[in-house]
Amino acid sequence: MDIESSRLIIEPVTLDDGQMLIRNPMEYYYSHQIPYELDWPHDSLKVLLPLYLEDLENDDKALGYGPWIIKDKYKGNIIGEIGFNGFDDHENTLELGYQIIEKYQGAGYATEAVEAICQWAFYQGVKKITACCDKENKASQKVLKHNGFKKVGNEKGILIYEKLRKVYEKNYQSTNS
Numbered sequence: 779m780d781i782e783s784s785r786l787i788i789e790p791v792t793l794d795d796g797q798m799l800i801r802n803p804m805e806y807y808y809s810h811q812i813p814y815e816l817d818w819p820h821d822s823l824k825v826l827l828p829l830y831l832e833d834l835e836n837d838d839k840a841l842g843y844g845p846w847i848i849k850d851k852y853k854g855n856i857i858g859e860i861g862f863n864g865f866d867d868h869e870n871t872l873e874l875g876y877q878i879i880e881k882y883q884g885a886g887y888a889t890e891a892v893e894a895i896c897q898w899a900f901y902q903g904v905k906k907i908t909a910c911c912d913k914e915n916k917a918s919q920k921v922l923k924h925n926g927f928k929k930v931g932n933e934k935g936i937l938i939y940e941k942l943r944k945v946y947e948k949n950y951q952s953t954n955s
Contacts, residue, residue, distance in 0.1 A: 779841070779842065781846075781894045781895060781898050782851065782894075783851075783890050783891070783893070783894040784851075784890065785850065785851050785852070785887070785890060786848055786849065786850065786851055786857065786887065786890055786891055786894065787848075787849045787850075787851050788846045788847070788848050788849070788860065788891060788894055788895060789846060789847045789849065790841050790842045790844070790845070790846050790847075790861075791827070791830065791844060791845045791846065791847060791861075792834075792841065793831060793834045793835065795847075796827050796830065796831045796834070796845075797831065799819055799823070799824075799827060800824070800827055800828065800831070803818075803819060811854075812849070812854050812855060812856060813853075813854070813855045813856075815855065815856050815879055817879050817880060817881075818856050818858070818859075818879055819859065820858070820859065820877045822875070822877055823845055823859050823877070826844070826845055826861075826863060827845070830844035830845060842898075842902070843862050843872070844861055844862060844863070845859050845860075845861035846859060846860050846861045846895065847859055848860055848876075848878070848887065848891050856879070857878060857879060857882045857887050857891075858876065858877050858878035858879050858882065858887070858888075858891075859876065859877055860874070860875070860876035860877075860888075860891045860892065860895050861874075861875060861876070861895075862874060862875075862899070863875060869905070869906065870903065870904055870905040870906070871904070871905065871906040871907070871908060872899055872904050872906075872907050872908070873907075873908050873909065873910075874892070874895070874896070874907050874908065874909040875909070876888055876891060876892060876921075878891075883917065884917070888917075888918070888921045889920075889921045889924050889925065892921055892922070892925045893925050896925060896941060900943045900944075904943060905942065905943045906940055906941070906942050906943065907927075907940065907941045908938065908939065908940045908941075909922055909927060909938075909939045909940075909941075910936050910937065910938050910939070911936070911937055911939070912935060912936060912937070913932065913935045913936070913937050914935075919937065922939045925941065926941050927939035927940060927941045928940060928941070
């Protein structure tokens with residue numbers, strides 16, 4: 779299951795891919811025949827992977843509710859990652875996070891990826907998506923605002939945003955891989 783937007787392919791991290799990224803990231807690049815990125819995977823993804831993979835081992839329905847890899851649709855190179863952490867069953871809420879490799883920042887990739895993955899999540903029945911960023915991170919604030927997130931809090935310099943589900947049509951493309 780991949781999400782496709784105008785310039786991006788966004789792929790959920792599978793159990794096999796996640797294990798490769800932990801053991802030997804170079805194996806991941808080689809097996810997928812994609813150009814190597816020195817600055818990827820980010821430290822935040824490396825920290826999240828063991829917990830996410832444990833969830834995947836226990837429940838294959840966790841696929842999609844963790845990290846996703848953002849790739850350039852035409853060149854195949856990795857742009858960064860996006861994904862969810864902290865699914866709340868009772869509130870039907872997800873927490874969104876994303877990281878774009880520095881050399882690709884400022885080109886609108888984060889905005890495009892956030893839009894696509896939010897549409898996917900809302901189509902799955904999620905009612906609310908939250909996101910946090912540092913008050914100094916103007917670029918991330920712009921991405922969230924552009925995607926319809928509203929600022930709902932400020933905790934010690936960390937801004938809290940949320941986006942509520944509206945009636946969405948299936949206007950993203952999903953492909954089975």
